[in-house]
Amino acid sequence: MKKDLSVEIAGVRFKNPVWTASGTFGYGLEFRDFTDLERLGAVVVKGLSLKPRTGNPAPRIVETPCGMLNAIGLQNVGVEAFITEKLPELEKIDTRIVANIFGETVAEYSEVAKRLDGAPGLSAVEVNISCPNVKKGGIVFGTDPKEAFRVVSAVRKAAKRLPVITKLSPNVTDIKVMVKAVEDAGTDAISLINTIPAMVVDVEKRRPVLANAIGGLSGPAIRPVAVRLLWEARKATRLPLIGIGGIMTAGDALEFIIAGAAAVQVGTASFIDPDSAVRVVDGIEGYLGRHRTTLKELTGSLEVN
Amino acid sequence: MKKDLSVEIAGVRFKNPVWTASGTFGYGLEFRDFTDLERLGAVVVKGLSLKPRTGNPAPRIVETPCGMLNAIGLQNVGVEAFITEKLPELEKIDTRIVANIFGETVAEYSEVAKRLDGAPGLSAVEVNISCPNVKKGGIVFGTDPKEAFRVVSAVRKAAKRLPVITKLSPNVTDIKVMVKAVEDAGTDAISLINTIPAMVVDVEKRRPVLANAIGGLSGPAIRPVAVRLLWEARKATRLPLIGIGGIMTAGDALEFIIAGAAAVQVGTASFIDPDSAVRVVDGIEGYLGRHRTTLKELTGSLEVN
Amino acid sequence: METRINRQAHLLYNRKIRDGYFRMGVGFATPEVAPGQFVMLRVAESFDPLLRRPLGVYKVLGSRGKWAFKGTGVELLYRVVGRGTHLLSTKEPGETMDVLGPLGNGFPVINGVESTKVIMVGGGMGIVPFHLLRKVFPEALFLFGARGAVEAGLASDFKGMGRKLKITTEDGSVGTKGLVTALLKKEITKGSVIYACGPPGMLKAVAAMALREGSRCYVSLERAMACGIGVCLGCAVKTRKKEKTYKMVCSEGPVFDSTLIDWEKL
């Protein structure tokens, strides 16, 4: 018997709990040759800003032990081009689309959300708050509970019809404080984690490898940190949580689900194998069969001494 | 020509900038069969508390991608046994000994420091502030600048003759705030980073693998995070910094040194090869020869756009 | 010669003896090895997997001493259970591999113990230390428990023991049907000295039986390990003593007096 893998998050039903992570799956269409997009729970597209952005100088990526750094600089086509060029194509595919958004000011965030609200074929917005607020001397929205509250409140207001998912940065002393702040701001769900700030030095050139010096660490190296943060967040809220960080296999995804994630996102793994997310779906299905259990029963079933 | 690798930190001259990291090198003596202890810059011993501690239930360790978690629970022989049983043996070895200390209250920290002050053969104390303050509801000294200030001030006062090195936790939003706090408290040097809190779930048992649920992530996986934090700390203080995190090779150590570390500590690598730290010394020597440069010139020579 | 080495060794052979089971010869000037000691092997030139894997010494290749054995290499006998042992199984003769050891304390050879009183109890891969130990106690009994015929085949090297080798399998395919503790029950006497190695459940049952009969009993335990030399304090096992609650399997074991262990917490 086919297992029911569907999950409801913020009033929207998703085929299954396996989504792709923003920035690692382009606009989805690029993967058509390599994977069956219709088997995914959702495609979360590359972060969108009000205006197109050209991104950072090269080098932008570097490999690290069991991980990689990226400093793409949030290059993207901009929200308008997304709506007019990408979304119509994506609508033809039977999978849910989530738009990841960011801005440099609260006003920009809310403007992007407003444009996306009501765009046909969109199921939710995911707010990337790991960005500096240029109006506040570059303080990162996602590391200051007050700023996070402001930006999420504004998006919540702007996106009248769309569920809002807030994506948290791991770069905080206490994730519970951030969870509370964005919950108070009215977010419908929380996804975590974004990348961990990191640096690699080229010892021959005595320079950072990345032109931007610092980049975000992703991949299997960060998974144990992400699972811990997911579990801490789980204890701080009843909102649906979406686990992200180093998921390469179904077993990895199940760690998050057992710790309390309603869904997960597959990121860097899609670079190593563009079919990774679908393999995760298959693996979860197999696990549920083998253990004669359901996704619902499994979610948050972690037992701790 | 033999390169001069010696460095002076807090008024003490070390043979070279390669130390072992606390908790990964026992009390040093266990490595006599496998490495030449006299070729190390310093041996930092397992964290010492006022009373002996038996540590956490098993399992205490688990492997992760390019890393491992540990939740040893700071098992140690206690400061008295260290002074009477270990230190006399260590004194016979021509290498510097640094005592890593911790406590559950400010008073305990300062008591341990007091006992060590004047102990023959000791070159410095390293204060591990990544511990919960039991008197303050478990708030971790190392993630709260006020608590960090209090504990380091107290140790500074208690350790009249010994240089004090404060070891920072990476688990903070802004490392610069912690650097300032411990600098104001009078620390002579700063070492960073301690492990990153993390978790692994056993998906078959639906339990955390570690009996303690959460453990500290160490090993190459965390190196890029550690290098970034070292560099951020470098920009916030002129105190000597000691870089720690995922150093497996001389190249890794040089990343920290170029980013501004006066010395480094080799941790998890000693489990994979007990001779790792000495190989790092050799590799740094080779690099300096090949590049016709000196340690002094190299330290902090990172060029950033 | 040093007592413990950390060296690049040469893989001499790596033979599949049955599905999932391999014998690997590793060449290096081998210090004295006591039965029950182990080595830590680096399974790949990679940090994923990061940690070395512990494997018991099955044979010493070359000359032998009296209680302990030195030579020109060791033979390991291992089962593929995960990624580390899988990587080991793909290695080819001529490749090099980092070896650390021999580590831990072997089975204690107690003064005045007669070989005839010794009962060796092995379960599954727990057979490994007994190939060396039976040279120390030529008259000892060896009771070996296996799941089925494949695992029972591991005892083929012990055939020369004749009637002193008794095999039991869970499915009855070889020897008697049942658990090895049933064999032990028939053989154990007050004066027996038991040496056991195998899965935790078996060891617990053996220890309980030894306690009831008043026999001395030594068990070899397993734990995930990082350092293998007693410094990471990762391989802790809870003891019944109050004062020092944990012992390290790598440096204070892997062999322990069974009365020392807190079997409830194992």
Place this chain on the structure above:
Amino acid sequence: METRINRQAHLLYNRKIRDGYFRMGVGFATPEVAPGQFVMLRVAESFDPLLRRPLGVYKVLGSRGKWAFKGTGVELLYRVVGRGTHLLSTKEPGETMDVLGPLGNGFPVINGVESTKVIMVGGGMGIVPFHLLRKVFPEALFLFGARGAVEAGLASDFKGMGRKLKITTEDGSVGTKGLVTALLKKEITKGSVIYACGPPGMLKAVAAMALREGSRCYVSLERAMACGIGVCLGCAVKTRKKEKTYKMVCSEGPVFDSTLIDWEKL
């Protein structure tokens, strides 16, 4: 057949042709490959190293089409420069390996370009795409620059070109002494169409010369890559255009019109 595949392929052979240089045959039903396209290979069943490695297609094994080539596998030609390529070099025939490709855009075959006007310029490992490209332009010249005799040996497959192959080495050990740009200087004319692949310094000099002479010039660039399919936006190269500053080497290249590139920022 799909145009691009993501599949487990079989390693057919992996021959050291000289120190540090290997030819590897990888078997899989190969979609059409244009000269200049590449594949991404997973070098180990490990996450250290994590990312696939890009390698150009040197030959297509099996049948051929007209501009593009399909078959039963590809031959790769690579140099060991780091851990990924070292791991590749240890692989044995019969092993499997994940292959993604063919990726990127090959060298553009421009309408009306006569083979006789084409100059192919390769430096070092930049020789790779020309084995396929010369089948498209049988009359083309091939100027190959190498550091010394070992690298110059890579051109042995091109011997059949006779006088259309010109080799230069930095140390003068084979062919003329000097850089490949010196050869180009002699051959370039206004009507030339240049296809170049090699180290960045060489490409920059070739592009500059083409610009001066008014020749069209296409260069194949390299960048560290994560995805190979244009989604991570990691392999950016700066262009001279204002509006869209960066292009992706993997999906919009690796071959670019040389006038498009901001050579100062390369």
